[in-house]
Amino acid sequence: MTQRQARSRYGIYTIGDENFFPGILAAINSLRYYGYSGDIGVADLGFLPWMRDYLNAMPGVVVLAIEPINRLIRFTDVKSDDQPVMTGWAYKVFSILYYDLFDSWTFLDADYLPLCNLEAELFPLIEQGHFVSSEDGTNIWDERHEAAIGVRPGSYMNINAGFISLDMEVHAPIIHEWRNLMTRRKPFDLWYGDQGALNAVLDKYEVPKYTVDKVLWNQTWLNEVMAAEGACELIEATADVHVFYPPKRDRLKGWHGTGWHKLWHQIGIDHYRKSDRQEREKFYLESQGKSPKAVVDIFEYFLFMEN
Incomplete structure (x- = not known):
């Protein structure tokens, strides 16, 4: 596929491989449902x-090849045939800018399960010029980071937790600098992959970070806490299946998987270990209790939903 000439007003990006296919399929079905x-x-x-x-046959879904990007991109500060596109999750921003499909967009990690209509929830914030995401801990930049890109040393809120939303008319310079930073080998170890690099660029320019409620939109470190709490309720109302969270008196808007224990692992789907039954069963048992049962159940509901 080649780059498009005309961009849509708003769209959604995600990215993955065989191992993350269940998460992507469930996310697409969920988005359409809501x-x-x-x-x-x-x-x-x-x-x-x-x-x-299968994905290409779904209405409104287009599969974007990574090979053209790999052929084009090399590190800019060292002589190497290595491909930065496949280093530290950099393929996200390289893919977004290469295909350039949408004026405004939300990027979803392949292990993020949206539980609402993202456009309806997030586009009004994007239209106001916000860079929208979820709080995900703290970054501490020091003199090394300042020397590498010019960010002022200090402690900063880290954002991501599975998605970012923005308007390219407002934030294109940030996204392009993020991409450019991912082509530099020498300072690469200073960041936590793509997420650290993005946050460093945002902090360099003191871009305000608009964060949604980290419980309702899910901050990954809350997964097991909320699973143990047992408060999430699966509501199977006609034409409105959702997860309600009584402590907030609201429904969950999304769920981001914990570490390597993804929602599909918790229902026994594991393409990564498909050739080793013993390891697959072991990991399945390790995955139990990593997310609330209501979240696991609604993931399974969307994964096997008929299109």
């Missing part, structure tokens, strides 16, 4: 052919 009708660009890091065909 009323999102716009385009979804899915960058292909290694789907099986049938997975690629």
